Amino acid sequence: MSETDTTEPTSVEELINQITAGELNKAEGSFQSIVQDKMADALESQRIATAQAIFNTPEGLDDEDIDITDEEIVDEEELDAVEQVFDEDEEILAELDDDQEE
Secondary structure, X not given: OOOOOOOOOOHHHHHHHHHXXXXXXXXXXXXXXXXXXXXXXXXXXXXXXXXXXXXXXXXXXXXXXXXXXXXXXXXXXXXXXXXXXXXXXXXXXXXXXXXXXX
16 A cells, blocks of 8 residues: 655645636635745844844953943933923923913
């Protein structure tokens, strides 16, 4: 007795079989499924590569080697400008509260 091939056809083989059998509506669904799977795989690969690029430190550089102070990150003039905007916003909100109470 010979063994029969009982393996499931791949999605591409199934798509080809549907096209040759003239089942174009089923073939369209199969095609869309294949494309969605390929896109999901590619997107997941890109997510992994991006995460590795963001979170992996270069060789020979540890977190302890990085010594950045707050003064180096924030420019004093920018900080003063931000504080001024917050102060102006607080004044406006106080005026609005006073107007609502009257």
